[in-house]
Amino acid sequence: MILGNIIGKTSTTEFKFKVENEAKKYQYIKIPAQDSYVLAQIIEIEKHIDETIASCIILGYKEDSHLRPLRFPLNPGTNVEAADDNSINSALGLEKEQGAFLGTLEYTDLKVHxxxxxxxTKHISIIAKSGSGKSYTSACLIEEILDRNIPLVILDPHAEYSTLKKANFKQKEELKKLNLEPKTYSGNIQEYTPDISVNPDAQQLKLSLSNISPADLLNILPARLSNIQTGLLYSSLQNLDKINFDDLIISLDTEETNAKYTLINLIEQIKTLNIFSDVPTTFQELVQPGKASLVNLKGISPEISEIVVYKLVNDLFEARKLGNIPPFFLVIEEAQNFAPERAFGEAKSSQILRRVLAEGRKFGLGCCLITQRPSRIDKSVLSQCTTQIILKVTNPNDLRSLTSSVEGLTAETEKEIKNLPIGTALLVGVVPQPLFVNVRPRKSEHGGEAIDIVGSTPQQVEEAEETEDSDLLPVIKQKTSLKDLELASEKKIISKETILIPCLFVQLQQDSNQFNILINLNENKILTNLETLEGQQLPLKITLSENQLIILRLAIKLKKFTPAELFNLSKLQFSEVYDIIKNLSEKNLFLKHEENKFTLNKTLQIFSEIQGFSSYLKPEYLKTSYDRKLELLYNKDDVLKIFSNFFTITNSKECFLETFKLAYEEKED
Incomplete structure (x- = not known):
């Protein structure tokens, strides 16, 4: 279809034409030229009293399978045609089926692969202001990478990527139009955290202590050392075969200088973080084909997060250089916090990220930097990214930073970036020409939405109309929602009910191990399965003396024991230990076996096995619709009193567990 004719002055890079038929901004157009055509794009349309003028940029002359720069300007009066999908695809080379499907080209149905x-291998940056879709876009990219079994490590400060484990049924119809389906990546995601008391649904991440060098130690200490302190530290390290915090403190303590006290205090601070271990999380566990290791840093202080990122990235980079782990892709959310522009200070992780971005591609380590403030990220880091996915950016400093550091961006493009609708991205670098792409729907659920403080989302309002109540409550949601159960059911559901069970979420510590448990306060059970509501009865009526509690605590740790073992560990008189064992046996709390060995009775064994009942879901304040609440029959203080006898309670919170009751239609024989 002919859209109009070229008018006025033309060049090898731009021209204008008078619009005779319907034309749209960003529409692709072609101009016949010899045996081929010139591909161009409308960048602006101006309407005058008696005519409409479109301003266009020339993308290139189609020659063979490539776009070549134009050497001669186009002739005024030449027809301008709407470019069909085949012409666009042939010129830009978009539909590479083996590539990653990011979305569709703006104003076309062409898929961008x-x-x-x-x-x-050449690093990516995803840049957008807050709420414009950068985490959504990166998750689409992560889905494509996981589908191709490429190992991933994701540094996630806000726990936005945990929802990769859930299928996106909300956009089932939109996905279907693109020949995609909702998909869960729960089998591909392993979540880690430096502190499971903050992120209880993740595994404990332990960093290697055995390979810490003196330079590493200097970098992770929470304060900058003076020359005297640095010399003192190196002197003490020379006395050690390998770095061990306890041995280092002892070595420092032998030094006859007051400078040692500050150093000892700093080492103690690092030790109490409990993130270093002689038995660390292995690199082979973190980097596996088809798996994404999600390092959840939500709730972790910036100082500790920097230490974790520095040590983890450094160790993985060294392991990759030695060929001990396969090539992998590293995704860094809020990258400006881990590699800030030097004017904003130096993070502990800055140096290693500069190295990885500069050298990583040679060793098969690619990076994706995600940031909402490109002006605040280290320019030497950002400049190493040869591909940029840019969504809406409005901050003037950030826009200037983009146009100065990204090739191919013009002043005109800068204006367009400010006005991009949410979900539309400018793709630069990996394609021959900058492209505007409508990012596809996610196959997994999105986790980056802002919290709705004032009210409900439309879906929650719709659900609330079907139920009796809707409140903002601390609730643990089921992994499988009511809607998912309805979609998966092969039987007809004749009634459904959402029930809230009053619970107590407790964070416990035993020695150096931290874990969480959930107690049903309606039935006084430690829940072992949140879906089936199976659990173990909690003994509340235990009245013992202090010495009896000492013996019982030891018995819980040992599980199977002799009187001699309890005597050695308790520091009580043997006769007193013997009397306590006899007394507890008479109460049926201890059970005697052959060879003078004892065990706990079945009721108390729950305390020995408590870590096996860990809850990996935690309560969140959510607008929750429900039909009824069960009655709270047991007092939380009574429960906490029992646990305080045997464990350190680090935190507790009353909450509700969401559960569903469905009734199905019976089939007649």
Whole structure:
């Protein structure tokens, strides 16, 4: 279809034409030229009293399978045609089925596939202001990478990527139009955290203590050392075969200088973080084909997060250089916090990220930097990204930073970036020409929405109309929602009910191990299965003396024991230990076996096995619709009193567990 004719002055890079038929901004157009055509794009349309003028940029002359720069300007009066999908695809080379499907080209149905080999080995940046879709876009990219079994490590300060474990049924119809389906990546995601008391649904991440060098130690200490303190530290380290915090403190303590006290205090601070271990999380566990290791840093202080990122990235980089782990892709959310521009200070992780971005591609380590403030990220880090996915950015400093550091961005493009609708991205670098792409729907659920403080989301309002109540409550949601159960059911559901069970969420510590448990305050059970509501009865009526509690605590740790073992550990008189064992046996709390060995009775064994009942879900304040609440029959203080006898309680919170009761239609024989 002819859209109009070229008018006025033309050049090898731009021209204008008078619009005779319907034309749209960003529409692709073509101009016949010899045996081929010139591909161009409308960047602005101006309407005058008696005419409409479109301003266009020239993308290139189609020659063979490539776009070549134009050497001669186009002739005024030449027809301008709407470019069909085949012409656009042939010129831009978009539909590479083996590539990563990011979305569709603006104003077309053409799918944009990205070459993953180029994408993953030459680093990417995803840039957008808060709420414009940068985490959503990165999650689409992560889905494509996981589908191709490429190992991933994701540094996630806000726990936005945990929802990769859930399928996106909300956009089932939109996905279907693109020949996609909702998908869960729960089998591909392993979540880690430096502190499971903050993120109880993750595994404990332990960093290696055995390979810490003196330079590493200097970098992770929470304060900058003076020359005297640095010399003192190196002197003490020379006395050690390997770095061990306890041995280092002892070595420092022998020094006859007051400078040692500050150093000892700093070492103690690092030790109490409980993130270093002689038995660390292995690199082979973190980097596996088809798996994404999600390092959840939500609730972790910036100082500790920097230490974790520095040590983890440094260790993985060294392991990759030695070939001990396969090539992998590193995703860093809020990258400006881990590699800030030097004017904003130096993070502990800055140096290693500069190295990885500069050298990583040679060793098969690709990076994706995600940031909402490109002006605040280290320029030497950002400049190493050869592909940029840019969504809406409005801050003037950030826009200036983009146009100065990203090739191919013009002043005109800068204006367009400010006005991009949410969900539309400008793709630069991996494609021959900058492209505007409508990012596809996620196959997994999105986890980056802002919290709705004032009210409910439309879906929650709709659900609330079907139920009796809707309140903002601390609730533990089921992994499988009511809607998912309805969709998965092969039987007809004749009634459904959402029930809230009063519970107590407790964070406990035993020695150096931290874990969480959930107690049903309606039935006084420690829940072992949140879906079936199975659990173990909690003994509340235990009245013992202090010495009896000492013996019982030891018995809980040992599980199976002799009187001699309890005597050695208790520091009580043997006769007193013997009397306590006899007394507890008479109460049926201890059970005697052959060879003078004892065990706990079945009721008390729950305390020995308590870590096996850990809850990996935690309560969150959510607008929750429900039909009824069960009655709270047991007092939380009574429960906490029992646990305080045997464990350290670090935190507790009353909450509700969401559960569903469904009734199905019976089939007649």
């Amino acid at each position: 990205l070459d993953l080999n180029k994408l993953l």
